[in-house]
Amino acid sequence: MVTFQELLNVEHFSALKPLNKNADLTRVIGSADITETPDIKSYVSPNTFLLTTGIFFKDHQEGLITLIDELNKVPIAGLGIKTSRFLNSIDEKVLQHADKLKFPIIEIPENWKLGQAIHEIISYISSDESQKLYFALEVQQRMNNMLIQDHSLERMVNSLAKFLRLPLILVNPFSKVEVKSYQFNNKRMLEEHLRYFQDIYLPEKDKKRVSLDEKYAVFEVPALKYFPYHLIVSDIQNINYPFSLLAIEQAINTLSFAIYKNTKIRATEQDDANLFFKSIIRTTDSSPINMQSNPEFFEHYNFIRSDYYRVFVCGIDKHSDIENSEYIQERYYLTFQWLENVLKSLDESISIFGFGELNKFAILFQKKHEYYIPYLKYLQQEYKRFFKESLSFGIGNEVTEISQIGSAFLEALETYNTHYSEGKMEFLEKYRTRNLEELMQLLPFDKLRPFVNYTLGDLAFPTNTKDKELKNTLKVYMENQFDITKTSNLIYVHRNTVKYRINKCEEILNTDITDPKKSLDIRLALFISETISFE
Template sequence: MRLSELLDLPVFNGTVLIAGKYGVEREVNTVNMMDAPDIIYFLKKDELLVTTAFHFKDDLDSLLLLIREMNKQGCSGLGIKTKRFLQEIPELAISLANELHFPLLELPIHTSLGDIVNKSLSYILDIRTNELHHAMQTHQQFTNHIMSGQGIHKILDSLSSLIDLPVVLLNHQLQLTGRKQFHNLPFSENLESLISTGHYFHFPKTTMTAFSFVNGTRETITLFPVYTHKQYSYLCVLGSVQLSDRSTILTIKQATNVIAFELMKENALKQNTRRIQNEFFTNFIKGAFTTTEEVISRAKEFKLANEQRYICAVGKIDDEDKNLTLLQYQTEEELIHDTIESELQRFHQKIHIFTIDQSYLLLLEMKGGWKEIIQPFLSLLKKIQMKIHSHFQEDLSFGISNYAEQLIHVPVSYKEAIDALYYGNMSGKKQFIDIYQPKEVPEILRMVPFDQLKKFYTDTFQAFANEPKRDHQVLLQTLAVYLETHCQMSETAKRLYVHRNTVIYRLEKCEEIIGRSLKEPEETLRLRLAFRIKSLIQGNSQLFQ
């Protein structure tokens, strides 16, 4: 409660506020009586101290020091009983208290300090008890909404009625959850602009956050974090909530607690559904189903129609060499998945998302022609890349397939997207979006038996396998880029972001290892084919992982 409210108690009759009137709205959580000169070391924030000033009757400096230290610690104020040891409060003390806006009270001689402490604490305790009782009732009310199946939206409606302010629930990206839409709310444009800046990502996660828009509307929004195990949502109050309004804050906190448990339950269900979807798609891609009819039947469970054209995009973090625990990796993967999913929901055509082999697979239901859809789709992927980079400091690249005429042809499209992603990585690019280009040579190579392709690749790079060293991967990457750029030194150096002499040195090392010159056309052709074969069979053989 505030000091001004406490002073209205009968026990404070005759008390005069002689200094620090601008601090009279300070919070008071407890009242203490001074019985030792070193009391300052035992005082707490929001504590009111009353004293007879016996220890300061001949020591003005100590009284001034006490006022300074109490103000520094955030105490509520100092009450001094005069006409006993101090006839009046010194002017220097009054001047200092006014300077610090620190409340200084002159207590009447007829009032016992014990009565002041006891009756003040009793009054504060009664208020806290009432607040606690109200909080328990509110918590029970919110819990009943969940238990009766009315859901989070009913909690929000009840909370809005209790605090007399509009309330909505936002996810970790400040996007509305539930039934309402942005355009129905007065703060929609301001919040949308806040989302676009990405500043919300650095909001405090343990305390409420309040801010006002200064674009003419003067709207105020107060956010209360709702922790749900791995990420935060926000209870958004469309209005100002003062820290001193304990009753309102306690009511809101009861709502956040109940909502947090409900969100955790919903998230567990969502993760289970996501796991089932990913298992189905993984089995589908790897050909685990025995018949086409089984694929079509199972796909209907996930709202995937066979008689539908699809475009497949596979996204993967460019550099996954980070020291993360399994839990940290899973948490980041889920957050990235949720971030991508929230962007897909804004797209004008349906896009399904799956996680497979540490990559994010987007399956676009294609309505209309390729030319009409590809540019909007590319814009969407670029926006996703920017958001992932902004929020997680990660570079996300995409490979895009040609469209599949039916769902049962999607595994081919998936391999095309993987090929596009692979060749983009081999070219040394970062945060790219590449569309698969059909290549005549790979199509021919697909007709060669798998074992023969693997033997050709192994024989070609056997020298590297015989003497595995740390720099062999760098050498192979340099060799691959050199061949893809038609043996152009300058272009190879440019793509790899290294000096031209570094490229020359690495290629000379490659020649030493394989024992043949890279200037021989037949040798470069052999190496080109070996790299193409690797891209074709790496998904089917553990040898190339």
């Protein structure tokens, strides 16, 4: 669409002059018309450039203030007045009011007839739009051909920059440069554009609109709905006719398809790597897949020969039960891409895999990093900055063989799931070997209680004082390696009393408690009965 700024820059219309200083010359002119009546507001279309001699306001220019208010609400593009015919000049009060609204008042030259002006303006608008549409379609056709021919994003952006003769930067959802055009030959120029994008555009993104009178313009590239790319166009005020915003918008559509296509290709390649990782975590020592006989195969999936492997399970914390499936898919893909970029900048041998859930990732370290805990904490902070969400990590033990990666993965996954099930967020926990009590908790009670009853008999869950004393003496005696003296000192009874009670226990249990196998069963049964609540 034609703006006042564009129209007034055309030599043929250069005699048209804005009368008020703060006129918004970026207003779009959709059509032009003539009026000499003050009640035109109900009959004029939006974006009309309305021309008049102002005869009705010859003796009371204050009426122009009311007219401007009414026309600005339509809203029309602006008002063209041939002042030389009846008004000679516009009162300062009228111009000041127009400035408050940034409403353009344009002076029509004395030698211009209004009918002729209308005809030429409409002809220019029509011709201009046709030319712009033609070139926009040409840009789209060129870009589509490059897409079909599988050209890289870098080549497509550079081709567009040459065609438009404007510097371009494609910024990814992490505010990092994905592609910069050939014009950015120095770091300072690039940093200046990125500062504008991060410090000025992003904070006011919802209010900002593209303007042809500014140095920079930023366009969303909606390859991903919730995490768009952005195209920064530099020196857009110098865009040459017949190129227009429409041409840039058409090119952006093609760039979106190219990015989307690349996203799907990378996802397919990653699915292949994920399948290989699944086969690795199921590997046993007898598995036919081994690095020694298939080095190139492992190298293809970024596995290296090492004596150090450590698996981390990284998960995106759930902050709400209501999550959009499209958003989850996009977040998963971008989180994967983000993790890969930042971790490989630390160490190229680090690999990342998915394993079937859209909120978890397996990260494999193949070299030892002393300060990996602080680095993971740094990742947690950076992730919140980009995604406004948080990450948690479960960490497995280090292993020395590829065949042990599966057990390391299960340790990391168990650690993650344990803390996740407790409702924790943004945690960073190492695998801890379970103690005997925790292992017993994993067994069903209907298996544990019969074992205790069978092994301890009447001493399993005693209710009278005598049996309780016998059970406690037996427990202390066995904990102290059958030492009668230590036992008597610990429970404050005579040695003979200890001997008597132990003999009594052996009668009840009908076994020799010093027998290694029986001793283990009895000690385990005592432990279970004391630590596990069966109520």
